[in-house]
Amino acid sequence: MENSSCSLPSDEVLAIIVPIAVYWVYSGFHMMLGSLDRYRLHPRKDEGLRNLVSKRSVAVTVLSQQLLQAAVGIVLFKLTGGGDQKEAGDGAHVQTASWVAVAGQFFVGMFVVDSWMYFWHRYMHLNRFLYKHVHSWHHRLVVPYSFGSQYNHPVEGFLMDTLGGALAFLVSGMTPRTSIFFFSFSTVKGINDHCGLWMPLNPFNVFFWNNTAYHDVHHQLYGSKYNFSQPFFITWDKILGTHMPFTVEKRESGGLEARPIKPKRAN
Template sequence: MVFWEGYVSDEAMGIIAPMVVYWVYAGFYQLVLPSLDEYRLHSRKEEDEKNLVPFHSVVKGVLIQQLLQATIGFSIFLLTSTTTSTTLAQRQQPSIQHQIAQIILAMLIVDAWQYFVHRYMHHNKFLYRKVHSQHHRLVVPYAVGTLYSHPVEAVFDTVGGGVAFILSGMTPRTSVFFFSFHIVKTVDDHCGMLLPWNLVPRVFYNNAAYHDVHHQLQGSKYNYSQAFFSIWDRVCGTHMPYVVVKRDGAGYEARLVRRVG
């Protein structure tokens, strides 16, 4: 039993919930926490000076990406649905343990997809210049800009989530929780802050500091892994070690550790 049962279908909630979670969670970072300079990885001055795209363009880009996500998500649910009407049997959920296993499998699939697509977009000069460089216009990432990217990249990312949904065998209802958590984790990775009370970046080594290294010039060919684990960077030799140190004035800094060889 879930709170939306009887009001909207699981498929509709699987599309709506991640978008709502995005704006609520990213908005919390953007509107409630901007004054907490002691937890920022970059100063607000750096954010203003280094970023190459205005805030209103970022919001517009995110809305376009979410429209694409909704369209592709609707198509995937339509293609994988066995009937146009939701029956009690279709609402039957597997055990909690089974759902957790499906979510972990989906996380691993998303990580593999994201790593190799992301890495290829950096190494293919045409794709980087025409597509992926749009995301890197945010040299200093912030929460609302998490999904700011080129529409082509948005399609690749969304298809990767669809592949994870299909291969993991999760139901639309389970996908609501998976994709909502995926959004929370991805916003955390781009928020540019290390909050002591936020347990998500403490549980996952692949966090805001890890991804901040990738947005730095020296680290742009490293730390490709998104969104949950750093497995593929370590397997493929693209992991850039770093340490988090206190920055002069206020806040933190992800400082690169010189690689040997």
């Protein structure tokens, strides 16, 4: 008898769709939390006064970048065979998958993304042409907010985010199924780093030194030559002398503020 049940979306389809859905749902959640003024690193009014781009323009640009990422993902899965070439392994995936191997793929992916992002990010600050015409787009958000996490010039979005993600996928050897979780986690981490909220007991702020306040320092004028590392660790900043430590303190006018501590001279 023929099975009439509806087939579920493939891992490849989910790997493309889920991180995008996570981006808008999770960033929307943080936008709602933005009404909690006592946890904000910047007053709400500063989003309109200091930022140089409208939220509508940010949303349109991010959506355009995500469409490009989806197209590259489709091509990448086609070229690598996606889940087809691993179908035999996937058929017994639940019984045989090694969580140690998956954890290793996550770690490799995180290292690749961090390294790719750090060196390109730092170079775009050092190269005046690239900063003025490309990377300055992202720094139009002097007061970062959640769905501005992936707001970049199209060239930067493709070079840093899209190609960096593709490289992490290829080098780590993760399957499309694993990539669903890896890129969803990366998306959530990036949103947290740009949300502008220092929430109590936020696990990303507790377990990662590279967190909301760390990246907020970079978005301010005094920190633009520091804290290039994104999105997971601060390893390259520490090794190459671009690390700016900070403390989160209460602002006299209300809310919180990330303040630098003894900034080191960048190389």
